[in-house]
Amino acid sequence: LAATVGILDIDLCGPSIPRMLSVGRPDVHQCDLGWVPVYTDAEKSLALMSIGFLLDDPDDAVVWRGPKKTALIGQFVSDVAWGELDVLLVDTPPGTSDEHLAVLENLKKHKVDGAILVTTPQAVSTGDVRREITFCKKTGLRILGIVENMSGFACPHCSECTNIFSKGGGEDLAKLTGSVFLGSVPLDPLLSASIEEGKDFIQSFPHSPTFSAITSISHTLLNSLQAA
Amino acid sequence: MNTPQSAYCPGTQSEKAGKSTACQGCPNQTLCASGATKAPDPAIAEIGVKLSTVKHKILVLSGKGGVGKSTFSAHLAHALASDINKEVAVLDIDICGPSIPRIMGLEGEQVHQSGSGWSPVYVEDNLAVMSIGFLLSSPDDAVIWRGPKKNGMIKQFLRDVDWGQLDYLIVDTPPGTSDEHLSIVQYLSATHIDGAVIITTPQEVSLQDVRKEIRFCQKVKLPIIGVVENMSGFVCPKCKNTSQIFPATSGGAERMCSDLNLPLLGKIPLDPRIGRSCDEGRSFFNEVPDSPATKAYHSIVQSEYKYKNPYGTYQGCEFSNS
Numbered sequence: 001l002a003a004t005v006g007i008l009d010i011d012l013c014g015p016s017i018p019r020m021l022s023v024g025r026p027d028v029h030q031c032d033l034g035w036v037p038v039y040t041d042a043e044k045s046l047a048l049m050s051i052g053f054l055l056d057d058p059d060d061a062v063v064w065r066g067p068k069k070t071a072l073i074g075q076f077v078s079d080v081a082w083g084e085l086d087v088l089l090v091d092t093p094p095g096t097s098d099e100h101l102a103v104l105e106n107l108k109k110h111k112v113d114g115a116i117l118v119t120t121p122q123a124v125s126t127g128d129v130r131r132e133i134t135f136c137k138k139t140g141l142r143i144l145g146i147v148e149n150m151s152g153f154a155c156p157h158c159s160e161c162t163n164i165f166s167k168g169g170g171e172d173l174a175k176l177t178g179s180v181f182l183g184s185v186p187l188d189p190l191l192s193a194s195i196e197e198g199k200d201f202i203q204s205f206p207h208s209p210t211f212s213a214i215t216s217i218s219h220t221l222l223n224s225l226q227a228a
Numbered sequence: 229m230n231t232p233q234s235a236y237c238p239g240t241q242s243e244k245a246g247k248s249t250a251c252q253g254c255p256n257q258t259l260c261a262s263g264a265t266k267a268p269d270p271a272i273a274e275i276g277v278k279l280s281t282v283k284h285k286i287l288v289l290s291g292k293g294g295v296g297k298s299t300f301s302a303h304l305a306h307a308l309a310s311d312i313n314k315e316v317a318v319l320d321i322d323i324c325g326p327s328i329p330r331i332m333g334l335e336g337e338q339v340h341q342s343g344s345g346w347s348p349v350y351v352e353d354n355l356a357v358m359s360i361g362f363l364l365s366s367p368d369d370a371v372i373w374r375g376p377k378k379n380g381m382i383k384q385f386l387r388d389v390d391w392g393q394l395d396y397l398i399v400d401t402p403p404g405t406s407d408e409h410l411s412i413v414q415y416l417s418a419t420h421i422d423g424a425v426i427i428t429t430p431q432e433v434s435l436q437d438v439r440k441e442i443r444f445c446q447k448v449k450l451p452i453i454g455v456v457e458n459m460s461g462f463v464c465p466k467c468k469n470t471s472q473i474f475p476a477t478s479g480g481a482e483r484m485c486s487d488l489n490l491p492l493l494g495k496i497p498l499d500p501r502i503g504r505s506c507d508e509g510r511s512f513f514n515e516v517p518d519s520p521a522t523k524a525y526h527s528i529v530q531s532e533y534k535y536k537n538p539y540g541t542y543q544g545c546e547f548s549n550s
Contacts, residue, residue: 013404013405014403019436020433060443061291061440065239065410066374066406067375093293093403094294094402095325096324097323097378120294122503122507124506128324128327130367131370132370134370138372153473155464155466155467157464157467157469157471158464163500164473164498164500166500189472189475193477196432196477197477
């Protein structure tokens with residue numbers, strides 16, 4: 001499936017998308033239709049926008065209160081020339097506050113398919129995600145499903161699996177809240193290393209169980225989006 | 229930043245408040261332009277008085293989410309409270325994701341009011357906790373608040389809780405450099421804050437955000453006690469080999485601290501029993517006293533103690549036996 005995808009990174013205090021997608025520190029230019037997103041390659045199949053591209057110094061802190069964050073997120077939604085996209089993914093910071101309200105308000109006039117909720121297996125994590133589920137229900141945001149990340153670690157030396165962050169919480173949460181469980185992604189140092197260096201994990205490690213887990217989740221999601 | 233300056237609210241405290249082109253049409257424009265929003269909040273002085281009975285205040289910060297701030301805050305509090313002569317409290321200002329009640333075994337507890345204010349909830353006789361978690365009636369309740377409401381809650385926590393005489397107040401924060409962080413520093417500005425402990429994991433993706441947090445501390449003149457590298461390696465319980473699950477591709481906290489001339493207080497390894505203890509609301513030190521992670525915490529607490537008491541000797545705490 002060769003879709004054109006956009007990623008809008010609205011984590012203004014901790015924008016990780018630029019590094020993870022290895023686009024360095026490009027300038028963001030304006031065109032007649034607005035700001036031009038940053039493309040990861042010449043084919044323009046993946047378009048990005050993040051505050052990370054707007055900072056002169058990558059270590060600069062964005063020390064903004066809610067109203068300023070809300071205003072920039074509004075611009076990111078309305079003033080970026082995304083062009084024709086099959087899917088726009090919005091990466092958010094943790095919480096149920098200004099950023100989350102801002103992006104939903106600005107996307108109101110467009111169709112929002114729904115939200116994917118990511119948790120780790122432990123109760124301390126699912127405890128917060130329960131509240132995020134309530135946020136979705138209260139704002140009328142459809143929950144596409146729950147992903148359990150960091151779900152077990154297979155030792156590369158002896159293959160013993162250790163549930164470092166406990167086990168099963170994602171699936172339990174899905175059952176408890178009547179949501180779809182999309183799948184689990186294991187803890188994988190190869191994935192962490194790939195993300196660090198902005199490499200495409202799927203290209204680098206196509207035989208990895210992590211790859212199968214992520215692919216399976218993507219297929220389930222796409223089927224769900226097409227069925228709706 | 230090369231975003232158009234006129235496009236957004238400059239902030240009520242800014243010099244341009246009420247005067248920027250973005251202010252036109254805003255219902256608060258006249259108020260901001262009059263300077264009223266820049267006047268100091270009287271609560272700051274009140275909090276200064278209220279917290280004069282708190283000897284040491286430590287903020288636990290990180291730019292990054294999920295690195296273990298709440299776990300660290302809770303266990304730092306347990307470690308300090310293992311000296312029964314010390315009075316310790318934890319203030320949880322993560323308004324949207326309050327984890328401290330669960331981690332400290334206080335889920336379902338409620339806050340009571342008395343003549344002298346809100347009473348915090350006690351874990352031990354000398355260890356008190358306050359969190360918005362105690363004000364929510366259901367674990368599904370979401371706190372869908374914008375900045376100003378969160379700030380108001382933080383103000384109340386500082387001004388209206390009957391903290392009493394405390395040796396240590398540890399403040400657990402959400403990730404970021406936003407309302408909660410600005411507010412806690414602002415509302416504590418009439419008191420002395422010992423400083424911040426910054427938590428990171430080893431990867432650059434985490435350090436990248438942590439450097440921003442460090443800049444924030446520098447901007448608001450908050451001293452940095454030091455940095456803790458959490459989730460620093462995992463020893464397989466079967467074959468005992470170490471894996472770097474979150475690889476330190478850019479040298480980890482060690483290199484960052486060296487570059488920025490900050491103390492590295494310690495490194496805490498991954499241990500599945502830590503997560504389990506937190507989920508069950510128990511002190512990890514009591515559950516697993518022999519873990520390398522317990523030893524790492526002990527060493528970190530000693531380093532912090534030295535920071536605050538350069539001429540003293542650490543009196544606590546074989547805290548595995550408390």
